[in-house]
Amino acid sequence: MIELTRREREMQELRNKIIEQSWIIIANEGWQALSIRKIADAIEYSIPIIYKYFENKEAILAYFSKEGFALLSDKIGNSLDNKLEGPEKIKTIAKTYWEFAIENSHHYRIMFGLGIPACETINSSIEMKLTSDYFLEAITDTLTRANNVNADKYLKLKTFWSILHGFVAIEILSNKEINKKVPNTLQDAIEGFIFTLQFNK
Known part of the structure; x- marks a missing residue:
């Protein structure tokens, strides 16, 4: 040392x-x-x-954004069991993502202050890419098990992230105390998303 x-x-x-x-x-x-x-x-x-x-100030915010994505990817990684199949992984990720956003709202606001990061931004950050890879692996596994070869997994990845961020953003912007329990509306949206992966061929 x-x-x-x-x-x-x-x-x-x-x-x-x-x-x-x-x-x-x-x-x-x-x-x-x-x-x-x-x-x-x-x-x-x-x-x-x-x-x-x-x-500059942006460099400090970038530091906290990187820190936030590291915390998020760790939390998702720790929540996943290798025995889980794709649909259950998607549900677990959604639950974990929601909990992270509620528990770390200051980090979350910085991480997504300008919306969902673009693909080139994700690929330039190890922390962001780890999070994205967890999403993509669960989606790919679901598509493979359903024999859905026509779906664009990268489009589905963006859709999934948009669903998660949309629900979180609505809650955070409401300025009320947010329940840690995943809302029924988000659960319903995730069920619908999984259905499209399995049956929209």
Whole structure:
């Protein structure tokens, strides 16, 4: 293990301080309220110092987005059993996704502040790709078991993610306390989605 010099430790501590204070601002005021000036004022450093660690506010938000997708992919991975067949995997993923969004709403808002990420964005991020791969594997397994060779699995992947995000976004934007239990409407939508994978050939 390489031992850090005193200067390196100080730099790491300051970077962590910037991250911690950024998260406090996000948690208290929302991610849109984050600014380099607010961070600098909070940690009592000059604005140019912040720029030595993060080139702009977007770079800090990208850090939290990456962290959020890592948490989401871990949660989905831990929820899945290799013995589950495709349709049950889809239901499990939907339940886990909902729970993650409710438990980590600040991360979720940052991760999807501009909507569902495009394919090129997903492929450029290991954390996003892991999440996407779990979705795709469950969909592919369902299509294969149903002998549905005509469906576009990548289109179905986008549809599935749109269903999940749509229901979560409606709840988050409602500004009310959100029930951790998956709503019946989402369960019904997932059942319908699975049906199309199995029988729309």
